[in-house]
Amino acid sequence: MLTHSELERIANELRIDIIKAIYNAKSGHPGGSLSAIDIITYLFFNEIKRTPENAFDPDRDRFVLSKGHGVPALYAVLARLGLIEYNELMNLRKLGSRTQGHPSYQDLPYVEASTGSLGQGLSIAIGIAIAGKLDKKNYNVYCMIGDGEMQEGQIWEALMSAPKFKLDNLCVILDYNKSQIDGYIKDVMDLEPIESKLTAFRWNVMEIDGHDFDEIEKAIQTFKKILDKPSFIIAHTIKGKGVSFMEDNIEFHGRAPNEKEFEQALIELQKLLKEKWVKQQG
Amino acid sequence: MGKATRLAFGETISNLGEINKDIVVLDADLSKSTTSYIFAKKFPERFFELGIQEANMIGISAGLALSGKIPFCCSFACFITGRYDTIRISVAYTKANVRIIGTHAGIGIGEDGTTQMGLEDVSLMRSLPNFSVCQPCDEIETRELIKYSIQHKGPMYIRLTRQSLPVIFNEDYVFEFGKGVTVAEGNDAVIFATGALVHEALKAHEILKNESIGLKVINIHTIKPIDKELIIENAKKFGLVFTAEDHSIIGGLGSAVSEVLAENYPTKVIRIGLPNVFGESGSPESLYKKYKFDGESVAKTIKANL
Numbered sequence: 001m002l003t004h005s006e007l008e009r010i011a012n013e014l015r016i017d018i019i020k021a022i023y024n025a026k027s028g029h030p031g032g033s034l035s036a037i038d039i040i041t042y043l044f045f046n047e048i049k050r051t052p053e054n055a056f057d058p059d060r061d062r063f064v065l066s067k068g069h070g071v072p073a074l075y076a077v078l079a080r081l082g083l084i085e086y087n088e089l090m091n092l093r094k095l096g097s098r099t100q101g102h103p104s105y106q107d108l109p110y111v112e113a114s115t116g117s118l119g120q121g122l123s124i125a126i127g128i129a130i131a132g133k134l135d136k137k138n139y140n141v142y143c144m145i146g147d148g149e150m151q152e153g154q155i156w157e158a159l160m161s162a163p164k165f166k167l168d169n170l171c172v173i174l175d176y177n178k179s180q181i182d183g184y185i186k187d188v189m190d191l192e193p194i195e196s197k198l199t200a201f202r203w204n205v206m207e208i209d210g211h212d213f214d215e216i217e218k219a220i221q222t223f224k225k226i227l228d229k230p231s232f233i234i235a236h237t238i239k240g241k242g243v244s245f246m247e248d249n250i251e252f253h254g255r256a257p258n259e260k261e262f263e264q265a266l267i268e269l270q271k272l273l274k275e276k277w278v279k280q281q282g
Numbered sequence: 283m284g285k286a287t288r289l290a291f292g293e294t295i296s297n298l299g300e301i302n303k304d305i306v307v308l309d310a311d312l313s314k315s316t317t318s319y320i321f322a323k324k325f326p327e328r329f330f331e332l333g334i335q336e337a338n339m340i341g342i343s344a345g346l347a348l349s350g351k352i353p354f355c356c357s358f359a360c361f362i363t364g365r366y367d368t369i370r371i372s373v374a375y376t377k378a379n380v381r382i383i384g385t386h387a388g389i390g391i392g393e394d395g396t397t398q399m400g401l402e403d404v405s406l407m408r409s410l411p412n413f414s415v416c417q418p419c420d421e422i423e424t425r426e427l428i429k430y431s432i433q434h435k436g437p438m439y440i441r442l443t444r445q446s447l448p449v450i451f452n453e454d455y456v457f458e459f460g461k462g463v464t465v466a467e468g469n470d471a472v473i474f475a476t477g478a479l480v481h482e483a484l485k486a487h488e489i490l491k492n493e494s495i496g497l498k499v500i501n502i503h504t505i506k507p508i509d510k511e512l513i514i515e516n517a518k519k520f521g522l523v524f525t526a527e528d529h530s531i532i533g534g535l536g537s538a539v540s541e542v543l544a545e546n547y548p549t550k551v552i553r554i555g556l557p558n559v560f561g562e563s564g565s566p567e568s569l570y571k572k573y574k575f576d577g578e579s580v581a582k583t584i585k586a587n588l
């Protein structure tokens with residue numbers, strides 16, 4: 001178990017990796033990768049604890065990234081855990097790479113499912129969770145969805161079905177960064193009130209700050225205790241979190257930084273790391 | 283280089299919106315990419331943003347069409363044709379006058395990879411009764427096709443590119459629905475091409491010319507209903523037919539040409555397209571090389587089979 005300070009440091013180091021990978025690729029989705037990285041870091045380091053040795057263990061916890069365009073965050077974690085090479089992360093989106101623009105199960109099975117056409121990953125996660133129940137396994141299934149993604153009809157079909165099967169081994173995390181491509185969620189197609197909709201659908205609903213490791217941990221520990229129903233964590237996040245000019249900036253939903261922006265982003269993230277962690281140690 | 287055909291669509295539809303008040307445009311969180319945002323800015327009251335809800339958008343378009351509107355229903359080719367049963371019943375079987383705009387055709391989109399690439403869309407849409415399937419190859423043809431589509435009766439699928447394409451037609455170009463267009467003459471081989479691959483076929487034409495091989499290039503903007511007479515006539519003349527498309531070879535232009543020839547004038551057909559695989563990430567150029575879509579590779583394929 002890593003301390004929350006260690007997790008925070010790793011997540012911010014991974015933010016640098018994400019920015020580098022997207023900059024090298026000259027395309028990709030920084031906004032939704034940066035909003036998701038804290039939660040994905042927590043899950044992989046303190047819950048799923050994936051290693052190259054247990055990567056295909058039938059008892060492993062699963063993580064399905066339904067919002068597949070956020071995959072640089074997942075690749076960054078997989079690289080840090082030694083499941084893929086660092087240079088594969090830096091070859092994001094290049095011809096022949098396993099680090100495809102969106103998660104490709106046929107190229108890189110660690111992603112657990114091919115996603116990137118929004119709306120589909122949650123149903124797959126439900127299938128994996130049902131199989132876990134059938135096989136009397138103890139694994140948990142975590143699935144991250146986007147808020148824009150949550151507008152898809154299939155998501156609501158999935159939300160209706162998981163409580164029916166009493167999937168207390170399923171935890172959905174909504175990366176609620178409030179925006180999509182054409183604008184803010186509330187303007188494009190509002191989802192609110194999310195909490196009461198999901199409660200009505202018989203989910204165990206929790207609401208947290210998705211960048212606060214104390215809150216992330218508390219919600220996940222609660223999920224693990226709740227019986228007979230699936231959990232849904234509404235994680236309030238900031239799109240582009242960690243890079244000032246990307247934060248809450250729709251332009252960086254799906255565009256790589258240019259050279260100047262790239263350098264600026266690195267300066268900001270490195271400064272943060274230095275101030276918070278080097279000082280702490282010294 | 284000219285414009286991407288998606289941009290020519292956005293500009294044209296926003297101009298047509300002034301003349302025809304029945305035109306309505308719908309999008310599913312991709313208005314910047316499909317370029318429907320141009321119409322949205324000009325006619326916000328006739329633009330409907332659905333968020334990421336392709337199936338709902340298609341159904342709403344059908345309802346609008348049944349009530350006398352002319353809906354242009356926009357998203358990436360893969361996502362919109364991915365809602366196949368909705369298109370099949372609500373649009374095709376209902377004969378709703380919807381124009382489905384599928385942008386980001388083929389591996390030509392590059393780095394985003396398979397999940398964002400329309401690779402089977404023509405195949406899917408071609409098999410639906412009542413549907414017409416069109417793919418223009420430059421900005422002028424796109425403009426004329428979109429103008430034509432306003433008066434067309436019945437549902438249409440229009441496939442557009444993300445990438446910019448050269449301009450090959452003049453301002454006075456006349457779009458003739460259902461008719462192939464010869465864009466380069468030649469006496470040694472013939473290739474039917476559509477969309478972005480028309481330009482690669484034209485490059486092949488230039489390369490082969492230097493080797494004294496004459497390649498006739500025919501642009502097929504209407505894949506359904508296809509120009510049967512033109513295909514049969516050229517098969518008779520050349521005895522061998524090539525096709526090229528940025529799409530799976532299963533069910534696309536190559537299949538359409540093969541079907542015509544199998545029934546009317548059995549002729550060998552060599553299909554350039556994606557061979558029963560998904561796409562992948564990479565730069566558009568590297569992908570076109572890998573899958574032998576680029577002009578040089580097209581020229582090689584033709585030479586190797588003559």
Ligand SMILES: Cc1ncc(C[n+]2csc(CCOP(=O)(O)OP(=O)(O)O)c2C)c(N)n1
Nearest residue numbers: 032116117118146147148149179180311361
């Ligand atoms: C079915 C489908 N429709 C459209 C898209 C194109 N697309 C990619 S990302 C995106 C916006 C996603 O917004 P959100 O889920 O909120 O993700 P985030 O803000 O976390 O990046 C869209 C529309 C897609 N990938 N899949």
